Amino acid sequence: MMHELLKLKESYILAQxxxxxxxxxxxVDIEGxxxxxxxxxxxxxxxxxxxxxxxxxxxxxxxxxxxxxxLLDNKAKxxxxxxxxxxxxxxxxxxxxxxxxxxxxxxxxxxxxxxxxQSLKIESFYTKTAGSHSGLGSVFHFxxxxxxxxxxxxxxxxxxxxxxxxxxFHLIIIGSEHDAVQLCHFASLTGWEVTVVxxxxxxxxxxxxxxxxxxxxxxxxxxxxxxIDMDTAVVLMTHSYVNDLKFLVGLKNKQPAYLGLLGPxxxxxxxxxxxxxxxxxxxxxxxxVTYGPSGISIGAETPQEIAISIIAxxxxxxxxxxxxxxxxxxxxxxx
Numbered sequence: 001m002m003h004e005l006l007k008l009k010e011s012y013i014l015a016q017x018x019x020x021x022x023x024x025x026x027x028v029d030i031e032g033x034x035x036x037x038x039x040x041x042x043x044x045x046x047x048x049x050x051x052x053x054x055x056x057x058x059x060x061x062x063x064x065x066x067x068x069x070x071l072l073d074n075k076a077k078x079x080x081x082x083x084x085x086x087x088x089x090x091x092x093x094x095x096x097x098x099x100x101x102x103x104x105x106x107x108x109x110x111x112x113x114x115x116x117x118q119s120l121k122i123e124s125f126y127t128k129t130a131g132s133h134s135g136l137g138s139v140f141h142f143x144x145x146x147x148x149x150x151x152x153x154x155x156x157x158x159x160x161x162x163x164x165x166x167x168x169f170h171l172i173i174i175g176s177e178h179d180a181v182q183l184c185h186f187a188s189l190t191g192w193e194v195t196v197v198x199x200x201x202x203x204x205x206x207x208x209x210x211x212x213x214x215x216x217x218x219x220x221x222x223x224x225x226x227x228i229d230m231d232t233a234v235v236l237m238t239h240s241y242v243n244d245l246k247f248l249v250g251l252k253n254k255q256p257a258y259l260g261l262l263g264p265x266x267x268x269x270x271x272x273x274x275x276x277x278x279x280x281x282x283x284x285x286x287x288x289v290t291y292g293p294s295g296i297s298i299g300a301e302t303p304q305e306i307a308i309s310i311i312a313x314x315x316x317x318x319x320x321x322x323x324x325x326x327x328x329x330x331x332x333x334x335x
Contacts, residue, residue, distance in 0.1 A: 002120065002165045003191030004052060008043050009107060011051040012100070021046045023067040024100035024149055025079075026138065027054050028126045028161040032091020039122075039163040043100065046071050058083060059093060067097050069132075074099045076136035076152060078127055096126050098137050099150040109142040117167040117227070118143065125158040167231060168193040169318070172256075174223070174247050175237035176204045176215075179262075179303040183235065185211045186307040195226065199243065220246035224254065233258035233314045235294055241267065248275050252282035258317050259286060260294030260310055268292035289317070296323055 012022055023044040030038055042052030042060070044067040053060055059081050066079045076098035083091065113120050121141035127133055135155020140147045148154065171187045173180050176198040187194050188211035196215045198204045206215045218225070220243065228234065234256045236244045244261070248271060251259070261268050271292070275282075295309035296316070316323055 001191055002114070002168045004041065005110075005120075005165060006114070006168075008041060008052055009110065011043055012102075013107070015043075015045045016101075018047075021071050022100040023070045024096075024098055024138070025054060025063050025067065026096045026098075026124055026161075027093055028096045028124050029094040029128065030091050038161055044071075044097075054093070054095065059095075063095065063097070070097050070099060073132075074150070075132045077132040078130050078136065080128070080130040094126065094128055096124055096136060096138070098152070101150055102140075102147055105145075106140060106147045109140070109145055109147070113142060114167075117170075117231075119167065120165040122163045122165065124161045124163075125154050125156060126161065127158060170195065170229075170232040171314075172197060172226060172228065172232060172234045173237065174234065174244075175239065175262075176202055176208070177237070177239050179306060180237055181209060182303040183237070183307040183310060184209050186304070186311055188212070190311060197223065197226075197247075199238070220250040223247055223250040228254045228256050230255065230257050232256045233260070233318070235260040235262065235310060237262040237294075241271070245271055245274055245278070249278050251286065252279050255283055255285050255289075257289060258314050259290045260314070261290065261292030262294055264293060291317070 015022055024041060025044060026041045027036065027038050036054055040054045042050055042054050042063070044050050044064055048064065050060060050064060054063070062081060063079065066077070070077060076096065079095040079097055081093040081095060083093065110120070122138055123141060124138040126136055135153065135158055137152040137154045138149045139154060168191060170193045172195045173183055174197045176196060180196060184194050184196055193213045194211065196209050196212045198215060198217050200217050200219050202217060204215065206212060209215050234251065236247055236259070238244050238247065261271060291313060294313065295306060296313045298305070298309050298312070300306045300309040
């Protein structure tokens with residue numbers, strides 16, 4: 001996912017400043033079940049530290065051992081990990097280990113991709129035979145530019161794994177009280193891009209929301225200046241009925257993937273009734289994705305628990321999943 005690559009980038013830049021060489025590990029194929037799917041990555045540095053994970057913890061030490069030869073000779077290799085006889089529930093993982101030293105131009109292109117909310121394609125060439133082979137490696141495909149993970153000459157006749165990283169899911173929190181801080185924090189941990197909207201007169205700054213991507217001061221009339229698409233969720237939580245109504249009216253022509261209204265059912269009904277009264281026309285699709293009270297019923301009481309319930313509902317909506325305990329699911333967990 002895009003947010004995982006962003007964290008790897010930040011760790012790589014810190015390691016590079018220390019003069020440490022790096023190896024990127026990518027799961028390029030699996031047979032059977034696996035804790036994570038192909039495309040998951042982690043970085044290994046020559047001081048024996050690792051960032052990220054490709055499993056629940058069973059494979060990483062073996063990756064650390066096998067990456068030592070890549071650090072020494074700068075030659076990519078395939079690691080085959082058969083977990084069927086070790087854990088009883090895992091499959092066979094094919095992991096590409098390759099030198100990783102992209103230059104500043106790569107990160108400039110990556111930052112532009114993030115800012116423009118564009119997708120990023122990564123293509124990896126591999127075999128299913130363990131050991132070092134010529135032509136193994138990966139390449140970033142940005143719009144108009146391509147960059148390999150290292151200066152390796154890739155063999156494009158080899159099997160390839162293509163991963164398309166979509167822009168990070170965007171959560172817009174309208175409100176800046178304590179519970180908004182908690183929702184922002186948990187959404188950021190999920191990997192989402194988070195925009196906090198404070199009122200024009202609010203004294204809050206980005207320092208009050210360290211997990212936020214950005215904090216903006218906007219009036220209800222200015223809310224339509226934000227980019228809101230089907231990869232965006234909006235949660236109204238100003239704790240002011242009048243302000244929530246104004247922002248709801250300001251969103252009348254938008255189409256997010258999810259719109260959450262904080263507060264009880266009675267408050268929601270009043271909001272919607274007045275919304276209909278104050279708007280002559282609006283996007284009817286907005287009502288189809290409006291959820292109030294926002295969140296799923298898990299007995300949440302604290303701001304942290306409420307944040308978890310809201311995030312869980314957003315995930316169920318955007319993934320089109322019916323809420324149920326996995327113990328009752330007879331099919332595979334992942335489609």
